[in-house]
Amino acid sequence: MSLADVRSLADSIRAEVAKAVVGQDGTIDHLLIALISQGHVLLEGPPGTAKTFLARCFSAALGLHYGRIQFTPDLLPGDILGSNLFNFQTSTFTLTRGPIFCELLLADEINRTPPKTQAALLEAMQERRVTLDGETHKLADRFMVVATQNPIENQGVYPLPEAQLDRFLFKLLVDYPSAEEEVAIVNRFGDKQGPQNPEDFGIKAVTSAEKLAAASAALSAVTVADEITDYIVRLIRATRQSGDLSSGASPRAAVLLTNASRARAALDGRDYVIPDDVKALSISVLRHRLVLSPAAEIEGRDVEMLVTDLVESTEAPR
Numbered sequence: 404m405s406l407a408d409v410r411s412l413a414d415s416i417r418a419e420v421a422k423a424v425v426g427q428d429g430t431i432d433h434l435l436i437a438l439i440s441q442g443h444v445l446l447e448g449p450p451g452t453a454k455t456f457l458a459r460c461f462s463a464a465l466g467l468h469y470g471r472i473q474f475t476p477d478l479l480p481g482d483i484l485g486s487n488l489f490n491f492q493t494s495t496f497t498l499t500r501g502p503i504f505c506e507l508l509l510a511d512e513i514n515r516t517p518p519k520t521q522a523a524l525l526e527a528m529q530e531r532r533v534t535l536d537g538e539t540h541k542l543a544d545r546f547m548v549v550a551t552q553n554p555i556e557n558q559g560v561y562p563l564p565e566a567q568l569d570r571f572l573f574k575l576l577v578d579y580p581s582a583e584e585e586v587a588i589v590n591r592f593g594d595k596q597g598p599q600n601p602e603d604f605g606i607k608a609v610t611s612a613e614k615l616a617a618a619s620a621a622l623s624a625v626t627v628a629d630e631i632t633d634y635i636v637r638l639i640r641a642t643r644q645s646g647d648l649s650s651g652a653s654p655r656a657a658v659l660l661t662n663a664s665r666a667r668a669a670l671d672g673r674d675y676v677i678p679d680d681v682k683a684l685s686i687s688v689l690r691h692r693l694v695l696s697p698a699a700e701i702e703g704r705d706v707e708m709l710v711t712d713l714v715e716s717t718e719a720p721r
Contacts, residue, residue, distance in 0.1 A: 466608025
C-alpha cells in the first residue's frame with residue numbers, strides 16, 4: 404500500500420464516522436494516527452460527551468472484531484481475560500475466552516474498577532498476549548484498546564496506575580461541543596427514540612485487518628531524519644530534567660512519539676516527518692506520563708502548560 408492509499412483510507416474512515424458523530428475532528432484524527440501506528444488511546448471527558456459512541460462508530464467503520472468491557476468496581480481480572488473451566492466429562496480444562504480476545508477493545512469507564520483489575524490489561528497492551536494459569540495466549544496482531552474514563556475529580560473512580568498510563572499512546576480530552584455543534588447534535592438526535600447505534604446512521608466497514616496491516620507497514624516509507632530523532636529525544640529527556648516535574652517521560656514515550664509522527668506525516672501526504680508533527684502530538688503523548696512536583700502543584704501549574712513550555716524551549720531542527 405502506498406502512502407497515498409493510506410491517506411485515502413483515513414479519509415474514508417473519517418467520512419463514515421462523520422455520519423453519526425458531530426465535530427470531534429481532532430479526536431478522530433488522533434484515533435486514526437493511533438490505529439495506523441498501532442497504539443492505544445485513552446479518552447477522558449465528562450459524561451454525555453459521546454466518548455463511548457465515538458469509539459463504537461470508529462470500530463464500526465473499521466470492520467474489526469469488536470469487544471467491549473464495562474468496567475465496574477466489582478469487575479475481576481477473570482472477567483476480562485477469561486478462565487480455564489474443568490470439564491467433568493472429559494476430565495480436562497477448557498479455556499473460556501474473555502472479551503479481551505478481539506481486535507478492538509472498548510474499555511468503557513476504565514477508571515471505575517480498582518487497579519488490581521486494571522492491571523489485567525498490562526501484558527495485553529504491551530505484548531499483545533495474555534497469560535492464564537501459566538499458559539500464554541496470543542491476541543490479535545492489531546489488538547487495540549480504546550478506553551474511556553471520567554475525570555479523576557468525579558466520585559467513584561480510581562486513578563490508573565502509572566505503568567498502565569504509560570502504555571497508552573495518547574490521552575485525549577473530550578470537551579463539550581461548541582454552540583453550533585450542540586445545535587447540530589440536537590437536530591440530529593433530538594427526534595430519535597431509544598438507544599443509538601452506529602448502524603442506525605448507515606456506518607459500514609470501509610477497511611479490513613489486512614488493509615490496516617498494509618497501512619501500518621507503509622509507514623516504513625516515512626523518513627525520520629537524524630535531526631528529528633535527536634529533537635524527540637531531547638524533548639523527552641527535558642521532561643526528566645524539569646524541576647517542575649517529579650516524574651518525566653519514559654523511553655517508550657520517545658518511541659511512541661516517533662511512530663505517531665510517522666503516521667501523522669503519512670495522513671498529511673508526506674513521506675518525511677517535520678518538527679510540526681512532533682509538536683502537534685507532544686501534549687497528547689505526554690500529558691498522562693508526567694507527574695507534577697509538589698511545588699508546581701502549589702503554584703497552580705498544570706502538565707499541559709509545562710509541556711507547552713518544554714516544546715517552546717527545546718530547539719527544533721530547521
